[in-house]
Amino acid sequence: MKQLILGLAATLLMTAAHAEPTATGDLGLVIERAKGSVLLVDQSDRAALARIEGLGDLSHASLVYSPDERFAYVFGRDGGLTKVDIVTRQIVNRVVQAGNAIGGAISDDGRLVAVSNYEPGGVRVFDADTLEMVADIPTDSKTIGLVDAPGRRFVFTMWDTGETWIADFSKGDPAITKILDMGKNPYDALITSNGRTYITGLFGEDGLTALDLWAETPEPIRVLPDYGRGQEEMPVYKMPHLEGWALTGREFVLPAVGHHEVLWIDADTLTETGRTQTHGQPVFAMARPDGRQVWVNFAHPLNDTIQVIDSVSKEVVHEFKPGPAVLHMEFTPRGHEVWISVRDANKVMVYDTQTFEKLREIEADSPSGIFFTARAHKTGL
Amino acid sequence: MASLAHMQLGLRTAKPGNAAGRAGWAARAVLTTAVVLATSAFAADTLDPNALKRLVHQDCGSCHGLSLKGGLGPDLRAETLEHYDADILTGVILDGIPDTAMPPWRPLISQEEAEWIARYLLEPEAQ
Numbered sequence: 390m391k392q393l394i395l396g397l398a399a400t401l402l403m404t405a406a407h408a409e410p411t412a413t414g415d416l417g418l419v420i421e422r423a424k425g426s427v428l429l430v431d432q433s434d435r436a437a438l439a440r441i442e443g444l445g446d447l448s449h450a451s452l453v454y455s456p457d458e459r460f461a462y463v464f465g466r467d468g469g470l471t472k473v474d475i476v477t478r479q480i481v482n483r484v485v486q487a488g489n490a491i492g493g494a495i496s497d498d499g500r501l502v503a504v505s506n507y508e509p510g511g512v513r514v515f516d517a518d519t520l521e522m523v524a525d526i527p528t529d530s531k532t533i534g535l536v537d538a539p540g541r542r543f544v545f546t547m548w549d550t551g552e553t554w555i556a557d558f559s560k561g562d563p564a565i566t567k568i569l570d571m572g573k574n575p576y577d578a579l580i581t582s583n584g585r586t587y588i589t590g591l592f593g594e595d596g597l598t599a600l601d602l603w604a605e606t607p608e609p610i611r612v613l614p615d616y617g618r619g620q621e622e623m624p625v626y627k628m629p630h631l632e633g634w635a636l637t638g639r640e641f642v643l644p645a646v647g648h649h650e651v652l653w654i655d656a657d658t659l660t661e662t663g664r665t666q667t668h669g670q671p672v673f674a675m676a677r678p679d680g681r682q683v684w685v686n687f688a689h690p691l692n693d694t695i696q697v698i699d700s701v702s703k704e705v706v707h708e709f710k711p712g713p714a715v716l717h718m719e720f721t722p723r724g725h726e727v728w729i730s731v732r733d734a735n736k737v738m739v740y741d742t743q744t745f746e747k748l749r750e751i752e753a754d755s756p757s758g759i760f761f762t763a764r765a766h767k768t769g770l
Numbered sequence: 771m772a773s774l775a776h777m778q779l780g781l782r783t784a785k786p787g788n789a790a791g792r793a794g795w796a797a798r799a800v801l802t803t804a805v806v807l808a809t810s811a812f813a814a815d816t817l818d819p820n821a822l823k824r825l826v827h828q829d830c831g832s833c834h835g836l837s838l839k840g841g842l843g844p845d846l847r848a849e850t851l852e853h854y855d856a857d858i859l860t861g862v863i864l865d866g867i868p869d870t871a872m873p874p875w876r877p878l879i880s881q882e883e884a885e886w887i888a889r890y891l892l893e894p895e896a897q
Contacts, residue, residue: 488839
């Protein structure tokens with residue numbers, strides 16, 4: 390009898406363990422910046438599944454995913470690095486690694502998580518399993534534009550000193566390559582999805598600066614050096630973001646600093662191919678995954694609006710106002726829908742990208758960044 | 771407040787000698803300016819502390835941090851700012867700091883609103 394009960398219990402436990410396998414491929418997390426929580430969402434069901442709390446100050450937070458799409462590493466403004474298990478829907482580890490942080494990246498092999506910090510300025514690198522620090526790289530500067538690059542490398546840039554460093558972890562201890570003279574006050578950077586080109590936007594001078602990471606010794610390449618931030622300078626109320634690689638066919642699209650326009654740049658030659666006038670100063674210019682459309686949101690006080698630009702004609706084909714304070718957009722991996730966080734409406738809104746029809750509103754508390762798990766498999770995200 | 775940047779764009783692009791196609795902007799700028807003047811006048815009479823607090827934490831916060839502990843821009847907490855006069859802070863808010871990322875907010879907010887924000891930064895509890 391006792392054996393039977395034990396046997397039953399074991400069967401029950403096994404059943405429980407196997408009852409509801411959680412597939413994470415269409416899940417995502419939404420940062421709730423005011424509350425210090427993240428909202429677990431299901432892309433296919435267009436629904437919120439759970440709220441996970443206790444992540445600290447999440448203003449300007451971002452996250453990356455482990456290669457198995459189970460864990461999210463959330464980078465908080467307060468220097469908190471929180472590892473969230475989206476299968477069990479709980480925090481599994483959390484360290485406060487600095488006083489003031491701005492973002493992070495995960496290495497191509499998924500073993501290292503790096504965080505870029507304003508205070509103390511630099512990059513700290515952690516074991517992805519344990520969150521134990523494995524490297525501390527002080528830079529004596531506010532550090533921005535941290536991305537992963539192939540070959541177990543991280544690339545990051547210094548706001549104060551205008552340098553870009555490449556930290557190569559392929560042989561254990563990091564080997565640092567320093568590239569000087571990237572330009573004055575780089576504010577953000579991105580890496581192409583093939584891991585070849587790293588490009589920083591400059592706040593303190595005209596243009597952008599690119600690096601060819603395939604080169605033996607990467608040299609700064611000036612992009613649009615005559616592009617006039619200085620010509621008709623407008624106050625910049627929010628730094629644009631360079632996130633992902635808004636690649637549309639052969640070109641990519643970048644938000645202009647201090648201008649009401651986005652810039653089109655030939656991806657091979659890094660020369661300008663066009664400009665599109667926009668409603669306001671762009672914050673994000675994000676290409677739908679197929680590259681056919683670019684969706685743009687804007688800085689305060691025009692941040693209630695989104696414009697959609699056709700990447701063939703480079704013309705605005707759709708404009709609408711999702712609501713007050715549109716902070717972020719995330720496309721489904723194949724681009725059929727886009728999720729938009731509307732902070733002051735306390736909602737995430739889901740739109741069809743072909744018809745522009747609103748499909749759903751999801752309640753969220755001051756939502757900002759939206760991150761689908763498909764990012765796990767993309768360099769630079 | 772949302773219409774102010776329209777005005778700015780309108781005025782800039784309505785400069786003499788610009789392409790003829792921009793004429794529409796000038797007309798819009800005039801209209802928008804009227805709306806803006808009305809809005810500013812209204813704002814000056816009735817400061818909205820909640821809206822201003824939101825502006826400070828959400829919009830100033832995009833550089834200075836939601837809790838004003840600093841980010842790309844410096845720490846703005848009261849204990850850090852205590853040796854500044856409210857007048858100085860008001861001036862920085864309205865006119866920005868040249869050659870830095872601090873923009874002038876004069877196109878977006880009134881003198882009274884800037885003064886309120888300066889007082890709020892120095893004495894968050896009192897406001």
